Amino acid sequence: MKRNNHGSNANIGDYVRLLNAQGRNTDIYGIVYDIETKPSPIGPKRFLWVHGQPSPIFDHLANIVSRYEEDSKPDMDVFGSDLADF
Secondary structure, eight states: OOOOOBGGGOOTTOEEEEEOTTSOEEEEEEEEEEEEEEOOTTSOEEEEEETTOSSOEEGGGEEEEEOOOGGGSOSBOTTOOBGGGO
16 A cells, blocks of 8 residues: 655654645755644644754645654664664
């Protein structure tokens, strides 16, 4: 089953590609580090805080490139020692 890559499905830790106002891909990528919801008269609006961006991005202006998955982290640190031994 294919997952929906629309920004409204993004979670913290996901790697996203930003879109321009016309919905076209840009060459701007980043990791979502916070999600903010603001009220509006037609329903809540969701904004993504993306690393490297000075302000939050409206969630519909992002596509998920890769999802963060807790279980996909390796059991080795950057120096190659096995963390499972600790």
